[in-house]
Amino acid sequence: MDFNLTEERQMLQDSLRRYLSDKYTTAKRNEILESDSGISADIWAELAELGVIGALFTEEQGGFGGAGFDISVVFEELGRAGVVEPFLDSALVGGRLLAAMGRDDLVEQMIGGEIHLAFAH
Numbered sequence: 001m002d003f004n005l006t007e008e009r010q011m012l013q014d015s016l017r018r019y020l021s022d023k024y025t026t027a028k029r030n031e032i033l034e035s036d037s038g039i040s041a042d043i044w045a046e047l048a049e050l051g052v053i054g055a056l057f058t059e060e061q062g063g064f065g066g067a068g069f070d071i072s073v074v075f076e077e078l079g080r081a082g083v084v085e086p087f088l089d090s091a092l093v094g095g096r097l098l099a100a101m102g103r104d105d106l107v108e109q110m111i112g113g114e115i116h117l118a119f120a121h
Contacts, residue, residue, distance in 0.1 A: 012051065012065075013073045013076075016074065016078075017077050019047070021081070023043070023046070024043070024083060029081075029082055029083075029084060040085065043083075044116060047113065049113065053091050053095070054111045055071070055073070056071055056092050056096075061099040075087070086116055089119060090118070094110070094116075094117035095107055095111075098117075
């Protein structure tokens, strides 16, 4: 099995790492954590623009990735930077649930960074 990153995955990793290094400082993370919502709509939208959310979905779902390697590249970089935005529960779990339900309209909005989900139970 080949565990080397493809050129596309390497580009995703590099661009995400650069973005987070430049924009997601410790001060920024603390500012987000101390905010009323605990997340940043601006950061969410910028990460969507970079294709980070789209990498979590297959082409059939409107994304460009969705494979385990794509997901691991994204979460490795999010973890490295200590990102607090809800990628696991909102984008990955919630987005995949929406896709399974056939809610392509909401998946498209998720990939575009227009919405994020919150689970209640």
